[in-house]
Amino acid sequence: MKRGGPEAICRAYARAIDRVFSNLPGMPYAESLRVLRRIEAEHASLLSGHPKFALELRRRTAEHALEQALIHGRSRSECRQKLAVAESLGWSDITRRLHFHLLYARGMIARGHYRAARAISTACTDAIRRELAKIERLSRRRGRKYFMDWLRFFDDVRDELEAAKSPRFKSRWDAGGHFRRSQANRRC
Numbered sequence: 001m002k003r004g005g006p007e008a009i010c011r012a013y014a015r016a017i018d019r020v021f022s023n024l025p026g027m028p029y030a031e032s033l034r035v036l037r038r039i040e041a042e043h044a045s046l047l048s049g050h051p052k053f054a055l056e057l058r059r060r061t062a063e064h065a066l067e068q069a070l071i072h073g074r075s076r077s078e079c080r081q082k083l084a085v086a087e088s089l090g091w092s093d094i095t096r097r098l099h100f101h102l103l104y105a106r107g108m109i110a111r112g113h114y115r116a117a118r119a120i121s122t123a124c125t126d127a128i129r130r131e132l133a134k135i136e137r138l139s140r141r142r143g144r145k146y147f148m149d150w151l152r153f154f155d156d157v158r159d160e161l162e163a164a165k166s167p168r169f170k171s172r173w174d175a176g177g178h179f180r181r182s183q184a185n186r187r188c
Contacts, residue, residue: 006053013043013057017064024064029072036064055089062086063100070107076116079107094131098124098150105157114164121157128154 016039024032040061047054066082083104091097101124108117128151135144163169 006047006050009043009046010053010056013039013060016043017060021064024068025071029068029074032068032072033065036061036068056092059086059089059092059096062089063096066100067103070103073111076108076111076113079104080116094127095150098128098153102153102157105154106160109157109160109164112164114161117157118161121154121161125151125154125158 017036020035020039024035027035040057044054044057047057062082062085066079066086069079069082083100086100091100101120105117105120105124108114108120128147132144132147132151135142135147
């Protein structure tokens, strides 16, 4: 790979991820993580003098690893660990945080881990309300509708949690069996 500026390296990373991303769900879980780590290592080594950009590559890789854990139906503890890694690196903005917490909550509902989903949903709803309170204090309320949409997404999660009390409940986020509890502990 040619050496270039940090922006060029980040674009090359994004292109490399795009090339393999559609194949990742079809790969075994361990292989998908190896591919992600290999791509990260190739590009992060070129960013040794640019810690801000290197951190962003690590963030994106951690986010992709969380997605893969959810898609491959890994255990709750492993998904929680991937979420913790992503959180420890920080989020580039609140929308990235909300997006991955929403995916995690939906995955936990599909697996039957309702308390974990409720905890994440409540925490995110509180964060959204804090952001809305900040926006309300501004003279121009830019972004209000955007956060109201996020609030609706998490309200859907709460509605799904209420519906889960029914004995005939089947999660609408089961995604073709990817999140079934019986697959949650399968080995690579």
